[in-house]
Amino acid sequence: MIEVEALTRRYGDFTAIEGVSFSVGKGEVVGFLGPNGAGKSTTMRILCGCIGATSGHARVGGFDVLQRPHEVKRRVGYLPEVPPLYGNMVVEEYVAFAGRIKGAGKPREAAARAIERVGLSEVRGRVIDHLSKGFRQRVGLAQALVHDPDVLVLDEPTSGLDPAQRREIRELLLDLAAGERTVILSTHVLAEVEAVCERVVIINQGKVVSTARIADLAARRHNVRLRVQHPDDTLLQRLGAVEGVVGVKPFDEGLFEVEAVREVRAEVASQAVASGLLELSPLDSLEDSYLELTRGSGPDPRMMELPS
Amino acid sequence: MNAILAIARRELDSYFTSPLGWIALCGFVFITGFFFTFFLLQFNQYAVSAAFDPYGSEALDINEALLPMLFGNWAVVLMLMCPAVSMRIFSDDVRQKSFELLLSSPVGSGAIVMGKFLGAMGFLAVTFASTLYQPAVLYWLGAPDPGVLSGSYLSMMLYAACCIAIGMLASAFTQSQIISFMVSFATILVLYLLPWVVEGASSEWVSALGQLGMGAHIEEMAKGLVHTEDLVYFATFIGACLFATQQRVESFRWR
Numbered sequence: 001m002i003e004v005e006a007l008t009r010r011y012g013d014f015t016a017i018e019g020v021s022f023s024v025g026k027g028e029v030v031g032f033l034g035p036n037g038a039g040k041s042t043t044m045r046i047l048c049g050c051i052g053a054t055s056g057h058a059r060v061g062g063f064d065v066l067q068r069p070h071e072v073k074r075r076v077g078y079l080p081e082v083p084p085l086y087g088n089m090v091v092e093e094y095v096a097f098a099g100r101i102k103g104a105g106k107p108r109e110a111a112a113r114a115i116e117r118v119g120l121s122e123v124r125g126r127v128i129d130h131l132s133k134g135f136r137q138r139v140g141l142a143q144a145l146v147h148d149p150d151v152l153v154l155d156e157p158t159s160g161l162d163p164a165q166r167r168e169i170r171e172l173l174l175d176l177a178a179g180e181r182t183v184i185l186s187t188h189v190l191a192e193v194e195a196v197c198e199r200v201v202i203i204n205q206g207k208v209v210s211t212a213r214i215a216d217l218a219a220r221r222h223n224v225r226l227r228v229q230h231p232d233d234t235l236l237q238r239l240g241a242v243e244g245v246v247g248v249k250p251f252d253e254g255l256f257e258v259e260a261v262r263e264v265r266a267e268v269a270s271q272a273v274a275s276g277l278l279e280l281s282p283l284d285s286l287e288d289s290y291l292e293l294t295r296g297s298g299p300d301p302r303m304m305e306l307p308s
Numbered sequence: 309m310n311a312i313l314a315i316a317r318r319e320l321d322s323y324f325t326s327p328l329g330w331i332a333l334c335g336f337v338f339i340t341g342f343f344f345t346f347f348l349l350q351f352n353q354y355a356v357s358a359a360f361d362p363y364g365s366e367a368l369d370i371n372e373a374l375l376p377m378l379f380g381n382w383a384v385v386l387m388l389m390c391p392a393v394s395m396r397i398f399s400d401d402v403r404q405k406s407f408e409l410l411l412s413s414p415v416g417s418g419a420i421v422m423g424k425f426l427g428a429m430g431f432l433a434v435t436f437a438s439t440l441y442q443p444a445v446l447y448w449l450g451a452p453d454p455g456v457l458s459g460s461y462l463s464m465m466l467y468a469a470c471c472i473a474i475g476m477l478a479s480a481f482t483q484s485q486i487i488s489f490m491v492s493f494a495t496i497l498v499l500y501l502l503p504w505v506v507e508g509a510s511s512e513w514v515s516a517l518g519q520l521g522m523g524a525h526i527e528e529m530a531k532g533l534v535h536t537e538d539l540v541y542f543a544t545f546i547g548a549c550l551f552a553t554q555q556r557v558e559s560f561r562w563r
Contacts, residue, residue, distance in 0.1 A: 011563075048411075048412045049411070049412065049561075050408060050411040050412050050561065051560075051561050051562070051563075052561045052562050069414070070414035070416075071414075073412060073413055073414040074414045076412070078408075078412040080408045080412075082405040082408075083405075084405055084406045084407070084408040084409035084412075085404075085406055086318070086322065086404075086406050087404070088322065088325040088326055089318075089321075089322075089325070093321075097314060097317075097318050098413070100311065100314035101311045101314050101409075101410065101413040101414075101415050102413045102414060103311070103414055143409060
């Protein structure tokens with residue numbers, strides 16, 4: 001559905017993205033992950049035809065974004081980081097307007113459907129400026145959905161929302177992603193990617209550093225980290241002997257990382273108790289690989305999960 | 309085409325859902341109404357004294373003594389009003405990020421510019437329509453020449469269209485409405501005054517420059533004489549500004 005080949009975009013001397021390539025199949029839900037300024041938004045804006053690319057190709061549904069922008073835009077619903085709202089319009093009017101310029105047949109009915117879909121029915125007659133941030137985000141979603149696009153491109157759909165609103169939007173996304181619709185969403189909230197996406201594209205400093213299936217990452221979820229009071233060599237051997245453990249990495253101060261292919265926490269714990277077990281925790285594989293891949297750029301993503 | 313109309317409609321509606329639109333509309337109707345009353349009373353005074361003039365000076369003609377005064381003042385009021393109407397067209401849209409909606413829709417930059425221009429012109433049409441009580445009063449009191457009246461309205465509409473087109477171009481270059489207003493006001497002022505500035509210049513080239521100004525093309529039309537060259541001037545002027553605006557909007561994708 002979406003093919004991106006060696007996409008590069010420069011702003012003067014600054015290179016926002018360089019040689020970005022990936023593809024997304026029909027009906028797939030893909031998470032775009034990366035620190036701020038990694039090039040997520042730039043890539044998404046090119047995909048939606050909002051900006052041009054310096055070089056490379058992007059195709060949506062077989063149409064080149066630069067050569068047939070209208071065909072692409074008819075098939076893509078885009079929610080930018082800041083929802084593109086006309087604050088003094090009424091919700092209903094606004095969504096109908098979006099439907100009209102996006103070429104939805106019967107814009108009023110399409111708008112009513114989109115409003116229903118994102119749960120805005122109760123505020124459809126209100127002025128957008130008077131709505132809460134969560135509702136405004138939904139209006140943005142309604143705008144992206146109004147022409148019933150095959151592809152949804154959502155740039156940080158949950159940023160700036162409180163946890164309850166974030167959960168609502170996430171559930172909405174799951175609902176929208178069900179079926180034939182292809183969804184690309186960017187975020188720096190890892191839990192969101194795991195909850196919603198099937199696949200993740202990690203981008204850092206303008207380059208794709210990894211693409212992986214969430215399921216593959218989850219398979220490696222049995223890794224554990226433990227800390228003991230009296231580390232010794234026999235512990236290493238004893239841990240290695242546990243069935244399912246494929247590797248043990250010792251670190252300073254009695255810290256160990258155990259790589260395992262099945263649930264091993266109980267056995268590891270019983271082996272480690274003799275050495276004075278202080279803590280035992282599962283390793284989050286997605287978070288780990290994300291941090292490893294984007295190391296040395298931007299603040300810790302775990303900090304960014306806090307509502308700003 | 310549907311998209312152009314949708315954009316025009318939204319643009320027009322936005323004037324009536326914001327204080328700016330209402331202030332511009334009411335301000336224009338009030339100021340022109342003030343001038344109308346003032347000149348009408350003045351005209352009445354002159355007409356009465358002319359009638360009692362024992363040396364029998366010619367009776368005052370409403371078409372020559374009143375209407376040019378009225379519409380001459382319109383031009384000045386529009387010089388301020390049009391930049392106020394056009395300053396937000398792109399500046400605000402880009403600054404509020406709502407422009408992304410247009411950019412991500414299957415609408416070309418030409419259609420965006422055209423839609424917004426038509427929307428602003430629609431607003432001006434509403435504004436002009438709110439002043440139609442003035443000709444009604446004149447018909448009630450006397451017999452103004454319909455040619456002069458409609459020519460005056462037409463010249464003001466075309467003049468306002470030029471001002472809006474200049475304003476849109478300025479608006480596409482900045483996210484600041486104030487800057488947009490100042491630049492378009494200054495441009496319109498210079499263009500309007502150009503014919504008078506170059507008046508009496510010895511060089512033919514310099515006096516030809518006066519033709520670039522809008523003032524030179526309003527005069528005849530306001531007398532009810534619609535010349536093709538004036539229409540061509542307005543069409544070219546507006547077309548050039550809109551084309552430049554379209555080029556600017558297209559370049560948004562590459563900035």
